[in-house]
Amino acid sequence: MKSEPRRPLARGPRLVALGIAAICQRAYLTLWRQPILLISTMLFPLVYLLVLGNALNRQLVQLPLAVVDEAGNALSAECRRGVLALQTGRDLVHATFSADRASALEDLRRGRFRGVWVLPFGLSPAGPVPAFIGDNTDRFSYDVLESALGQIWAEASGAGKNIAPAAKLEAFPYVDYLTYLSPAIVCLAIFMGSMVSGGLQVIEDRMFGYHEGYLVTPISTGTLVAGHILAGGIVASFAGALVLLGVLLLTPLPVTFASIGAGLLTVFLTSLSIASLWFLLFARAQRTSVLRGMFGIINVILFFPAGALYPVESYPKWLRMISDVNPLTYGLRALRDLLLRGADPMSCLPELLFLLTFALVCGVLTQVLFRREV
Known part of the structure; x- marks a missing residue:
């Protein structure tokens, strides 16, 4: 009795979803087996807030x-x-x-x-x-x-005795530097988390041959790229959300349920955009030493020009150009509007759309580079 030939699996939406879920699951399991790496990723921004914030706030x-x-x-x-x-x-x-x-x-x-x-x-x-x-x-x-x-x-x-003081009004409650720095610390947690899950994880998977193993299955290159970006974004979002919770406990931020919900959405989209950028930068890297060598440079280029420590209005023109295309700038701006100023979540829609567009563009470019290498 002749057996019927096996039909190849169709690459439909269900297979794409299963492939993305499998890649995400492996990324989570890999990171959960390295608790020290996860803990340091979340503790570093909080230590940064306590030390730098108190040093500059006095x-x-x-x-x-x-x-x-x-x-x-x-x-x-x-x-x-x-x-x-x-x-x-x-x-x-x-x-x-x-x-x-x-x-x-x-x-x-x-x-x-x-x-x-x-x-x-x-x-x-x-x-x-x-x-x-x-x-x-x-x-x-x-x-x-x-x-x-x-x-x-x-x-x-007596030069100032006859001069009436100018009227001084404040639009928002008093915000000290420690509180002002809080949204930047959340973005730093996102940056660190996406570096681990969107940069280091991708390079290690390539080093140990997991990418080739994925590509001999019905999983396509696009599914592989999307899975890595989504996994990196979710892991970085988890780190950012925990740090956001810690920041809310350490600083008197005037938040509401609406601002917290919009803030979590901002954290996720910022994580997604930064994870896609890490994947794009290291899509063809073969060794983790490349990431270690570039980490400091990327940190300076992304974190500080975003307006993390000082307003971007004080930057020179060439630095403003970097800030204008930096996804951390838009994530940080939205978080400050939501957490410090109590802005309407809909007012942050332009920043959220930029983050989503940035993630999609980086994903498409990553797929092109990834195809050339694998």
């Missing part, structure tokens, strides 16, 4: 300042009292009163002082006026001291 205190009073009149005495108020009230400066300008300037050059404030002989509102000589190698301390001493002089000389 006010400057006890800046060493030398005050040289050469005038010895009532106006210079008023200036000295203002400096003492800075020291005892705000704890901004640690003042040393010196009578020798030359020795104070020499100590400034040696790094003992951050600034020298000279109250010259004949000090008066009409002139001569105080001279501030600061250590401009540290612009933060220099600008803070210059502003504080300028305010003391304005009050002591």
Whole structure:
């Protein structure tokens, strides 16, 4: 009795879905067997938030300042009292009163002082006026001291007594730098998670021959690419969602259920776009050493130009061009609108559409490169 010939499996939607699910399942199992890698991926952004956020969020205190009073009149005495108020009230400066300008300037050059404030002989509102000589190698301390001493002089000389203060209104509740940094930390978790699942995993699969094993089955190249991108996006989304939960516990973000839901959608689309970018960049890589060598460069190119630490409006034109095509820029912008400003989720639709389009374009380009190699 002759057996009927076996019919080849048709590459229909069901087979594509099964192939993608199989690739995703293997990616999850592989990563779950490496818990240290997963834990470090999620802990790194939180440690980054706690250390960097608190380091940059603190006010400057006890800046060493030398005050040289050469005038010895009532106006210079008023200036000295203002400096003492800075020291005892705000704890901004640690003042040393010196009578020798030359020795104070020499100590400034040696790094003992951050600034020298000279109250010259004949000090008066009409002139001569105080001279501030600061250590401009540290612009933060220099600008803070210059502003504080300028305010003391304005009050002591009467220059600011008859000027009404300008109206100052804030559109949102107070946001400290630690809270401002929170959406960027979520994006950093996405970046790290997609690097592991969308970059490292792809290279290791190629090294150990899993891709060739997939391609001798009815799974197509497009299914293989889509499966890897989706797996990387879901794993990175998981890391980003957990870090988002940690951020909500650590910072006073004004969130609602709608903003959290839209934030999770933003996390997923950002993860998908970054995972597809990692796959595109390393679609033809043969060794994990390539990723290790390029990781630092890619981190600098993607994370910092996205406006993670400072607004993109301060960037030069060439850096703004990188920011305009960076998917992290759009994910970070949407998360800040949702979590910090409480924006309507529909207002973030342009950013979400860009992330989805970016992921699709990278997926198509990856399939072309992948075909040439395999």
